[in-house]
Amino acid sequence: EDQVTQSPEALRLQEGESSSLNCSYTVSGLRGLFWYRQDPGKGPEFLFTLYSAGEEKEKERLKATLTKKESFLHITAPKPEDSATYLCAVQAASGGSYIPTFGRGTSLIVHP
Amino acid sequence: GAGVSQSPSNKVTEKGKDVELRCDPISGHTALYWYRQSLGQGLEFLIYFQGNSAPDKSGLPSDRFSAERTGGSVSTLTIQRTQQEDSAVYLCASSLVKSGGEGYTFGSGTRLTVV
Numbered sequence: 001e002d003q004v005t006q007s008p009e010a011l012r013l014q015e016g017e018s019s020s021l022n023c024s025y026t027v028s029g030l031r032g033l034f035w036y037r038q039d040p041g042k043g044p045e046f047l048f049t050l051y052s053a054g055e056e057k058e059k060e061r062l063k064a065t066l067t068k069k070e071s072f073l074h075i076t077a078p079k080p081e082d083s084a085t086y087l088c089a090v091q092a093a094s095g096g097s098y099i100p101t102f103g104r105g106t107s108l109i110v111h112p
Numbered sequence: 113g114a115g116v117s118q119s120p121s122n123k124v125t126e127k128g129k130d131v132e133l134r135c136d137p138i139s140g141h142t143a144l145y146w147y148r149q150s151l152g153q154g155l156e157f158l159i160y161f162q163g164n165s166a167p168d169k170s171g172l173p174s175d176r177f178s179a180e181r182t183g184g185s186v187s188t189l190t191i192q193r194t195q196q197e198d199s200a201v202y203l204c205a206s207s208l209v210k211s212g213g214e215g216y217t218f219g220s221g222t223r224l225t226v227v
């Protein structure tokens with residue numbers, strides 16, 4: 001069974017204080033790992049897809065990295081508008097199922 | 113429309129009543145998913161539609177839950193004889209290809225409250 005564990009559950013940062021969110025996963029062959037951002041009252045918004053260990057992707061203050069066991073979402077010099085819940089999901093390569101398994105998310109609050 | 117549309121955005125129903133939740137995916141997207149998100153919980157997979165293939169219903173929690181997708185487009189999730197534990201946000205997502213490619217597009221969800 002595919003499993004995704006995100007840590008920490010909640011993170012409070014001061015504006016400009018860089019940090020990282022972790023997504024540990026167990027999957028029978030990784031097809032893709034997804035990062036999403038979710039604002040209160042809204043559906044998740046796609047950020048990145050990573051496919052293989054060593055891959056990195058960046059978007060503004062966010063950088064996602066991937067190893068064979070975990071992914072990190074690095075946030076550099078965060079701003080209050082980066083406050084949201086960040087979700088990680090994995091998609092297995094084995095079988096015909098394309099159903100992503102999601103973690104519980106990390107709730108990030110950035111204080112001005 | 114440009115995004116995935118879900119209706120209603122909020123639904124309050126009495127225990128034992130049936131409810132229907134609607135999802136209008138992005139035009140041309142072949143894959144459609146329903147997830148449920150409870151307070152403090154992750155997204156729980158419910159059902160997956162891919163083109164004209166038989167849906168993957170493996171995530172439906174009980175036989176009170178059913179879903180259909182008409183004409184490969186609009187999908188309806190039906191919950192019969194609602195219970196208080198059905199209270200949650202129901203999210204729909206679609207993608208152009210079944211692998212999700214560069215991500216799935218989610219709707220804003222339907223917040224269901226069973227009283």
